[in-house]
Amino acid sequence: MSIKMIINLSLLLLCVILTSTEKQDGYCDLKEKTCDRDFLNEKFIIYDVNPPEGFNLRRDVYMRFAIMLSDARQHNENWKLILPPWYSLYHWKAKQNDYPMPWSNFFDVKSLKKFAPVVELHEVFSKIDSNIFKIDRLYVLQNYDDAFENGEFRDKWEIGGDCDYDGSLWGYNNITVKKTICVKYQGRISKLWELISLNPADKFVMFAHGEIPLHDQYGTKTFWDCRKSMKFNKNLISRAKKYIYKYFNCNNKICNNYVSVHWRRQDFARSRKKDVPSIGGTVKQIDNAIKNYNPHIVNIFIASDGQNSELIELEKQLSDIGFKVHLYLPTQLELDTFKDGGVAIIDQIICSHAAYFIGTYESTFTFRIQEEREILGFDSSTTFNRLCPDNGRCEVPSKWKIVN
Ligand SMILES: Nc1nc2c(ncn2[C@@H]2O[C@H](COP(=O)(O)OP(=O)(O)O)[C@@H](O)[C@H]2O)c(=O)[nH]1
Ligand SMILES: *[C@@H]1O[C@H](CO)[C@@H](O)[C@H](O)[C@H]1NC(C)=O
Ligand SMILES: [Mg+2]
Numbered sequence: 001m002s003i004k005m006i007i008n009l010s011l012l013l014l015c016v017i018l019t020s021t022e023k024q025d026g027y028c029d030l031k032e033k034t035c036d037r038d039f040l041n042e043k044f045i046i047y048d049v050n051p052p053e054g055f056n057l058r059r060d061v062y063m064r065f066a067i068m069l070s071d072a073r074q075h076n077e078n079w080k081l082i083l084p085p086w087y088s089l090y091h092w093k094a095k096q097n098d099y100p101m102p103w104s105n106f107f108d109v110k111s112l113k114k115f116a117p118v119v120e121l122h123e124v125f126s127k128i129d130s131n132i133f134k135i136d137r138l139y140v141l142q143n144y145d146d147a148f149e150n151g152e153f154r155d156k157w158e159i160g161g162d163c164d165y166d167g168s169l170w171g172y173n174n175i176t177v178k179k180t181i182c183v184k185y186q187g188r189i190s191k192l193w194e195l196i197s198l199n200p201a202d203k204f205v206m207f208a209h210g211e212i213p214l215h216d217q218y219g220t221k222t223f224w225d226c227r228k229s230m231k232f233n234k235n236l237i238s239r240a241k242k243y244i245y246k247y248f249n250c251n252n253k254i255c256n257n258y259v260s261v262h263w264r265r266q267d268f269a270r271s272r273k274k275d276v277p278s279i280g281g282t283v284k285q286i287d288n289a290i291k292n293y294n295p296h297i298v299n300i301f302i303a304s305d306g307q308n309s310e311l312i313e314l315e316k317q318l319s320d321i322g323f324k325v326h327l328y329l330p331t332q333l334e335l336d337t338f339k340d341g342g343v344a345i346i347d348q349i350i351c352s353h354a355a356y357f358i359g360t361y362e363s364t365f366t367f368r369i370q371e372e373r374e375i376l377g378f379d380s381s382t383t384f385n386r387l388c389p390d391n392g393r394c395e396v397p398s399k400w401k402i403v404n
Helices: 003-025 037-041 055-074 109-115 121-127 189-196 221-229 234-248 267-271 279-293 308-320 332-352 364-376
Strands: 043-047 079-083 118-120 133-142 156-159 175-186 204-208 258-263 299-304 324-326 356-358
Touching: 043 055, 055 079, 055 109, 055 189, 055 221, 055 364, 079 121, 109 118, 109 221, 118 121, 156 189, 221 364, 234 299, 234 332, 258 279, 258 332, 258 364, 279 308, 279 356, 299 308, 299 332, 308 324, 332 364, 356 364
Parallel strands: 043 079, 043 204, 079 118, 133 175, 133 204, 258 299, 258 356, 299 324
Antiparallel strands: 156 175
C-alpha cells in the first residue's frame, strides 16, 4: 500500500467516525452526505407577536430581537434568530395569504444577515433530521398589572402565574413545545438573556408576546444600522420604481414633483376619531399643505387601506380642486404574486420617494415610511407631517431623525 492510499483510507475512516457520531445528535442528514457542523453548536431563538398586531409593528419587534442577537454575536455567542414566518395577519384579506410566508417574500434576507445572525424557519427545518421541530422552552411573556411600582418604572421579570400561548405556531402542526413557562416581564430586551441562561442546555428557545420587551436604546446608530439593513425584496422595489417612473417620470431617490399621503382608515377611522379627519377635512389639509410647500405640484399619491367608496370620494374632491390623484391598484396577477403584504410595501416605497409626505398619527405604517425617508436623505420637514382631526387638538408628530 502506498502512503497516499493509507492517507486516503484513514481519511475515509475519520469521515465515517465523524459522521456517525454526528448522526447521534440527530441534526445531520446522512442521505444528503453533508453534515452542517455549525448547526450542532448553534442555538436558536424564535419569537411570536400578539396575534392582532399588524405587519409594521412586527417590523419593530424584529429590530429589537435582531439588535439583541447582533450584540450577543459581538461577545462570541452562538445564538441565531429564526425569522418567524408571516402568517394569517389580521389585515390581510386575500385567502391566498393563509400559509406561512418566509421573510424573503418581503425583505432582502441577505441584507438582514449582514446586520444580525438570522435564518429563515425553512432553513432550520432543512437541517433537522426529524419530522418534528421541537422547541425546548416557550416563555410566554406577560405585562405586569402595574407597570409603575411606587411610581417608578424599572426593568424586572418574574416567573410564575397562569398563562396561555394565544398564537398558532404559524399554522404548523409539526412544531411542538416541550415546556411552557409563564413570565411577567417589563423593560429592556437584553434582560431576556437572564431568562435564557436559566436553562443553558436549551437549543431552541421561543418567546411569545415578543412585543413586550423594549428596545435597549431607541434611535441610536445601532438602531439605524439595523433599520437600514431591512431592505425590501428587490421585486417589490422594482415594481414601485416602475410605477414612480411611469406616473411621475422620476428616476431619482428623491423626487420633486409629487406629494404622498398615507391615509389610514378601517380601524383608525372607526376607533380613533380624535386623530383622523373626515374626507372633506383630508382634502382641505392636503390642499393647504401643498400650497405651503410648493403650489406648482399637481400630483398626489395616496396610499390607503380605505374602502373603495371612500377613496373614490376623496379622489373626486381632490380632482375638483385641480389635483391629479394616483393610487397603486395591483392587477390580479400582481396581487397573487406580491400578496397583501407586498402590495402594502409597494405603497410604502412610492410614499417614501415623494417630495413631501403626510402621514397618519401614530400609525406604524406611517412610521416605517418616515424612517425610510430619513434613510433616503430627505429634509425632515418634508417627512414628519400628519393629518389632523377636523376639530380639536393636533399634536405635532415626534421626529425620529437618522443617526449615521
Ligand atoms: N396597501 C396598503 N395597506 C395598508 C395601508 N395602510 C394600512 N394598510 C394595511 O393595514 C395594516 C395596518 O397595520 P400595521 O402595519 O400594524 O400599521 P398601523 O396599524 O397603521 O400601525 C398594514 O400592515 C397593511 O396590511 C396602505 O396605505 N396601503
Ligand atoms: C413541517 O411541515 C412543513 C409543511 O408542511 C414542511 O415544509 C416542513 O419541512 C416540516 N418541518 C419538519 C421539521 O419536518
Ligand atoms: Mg397595527
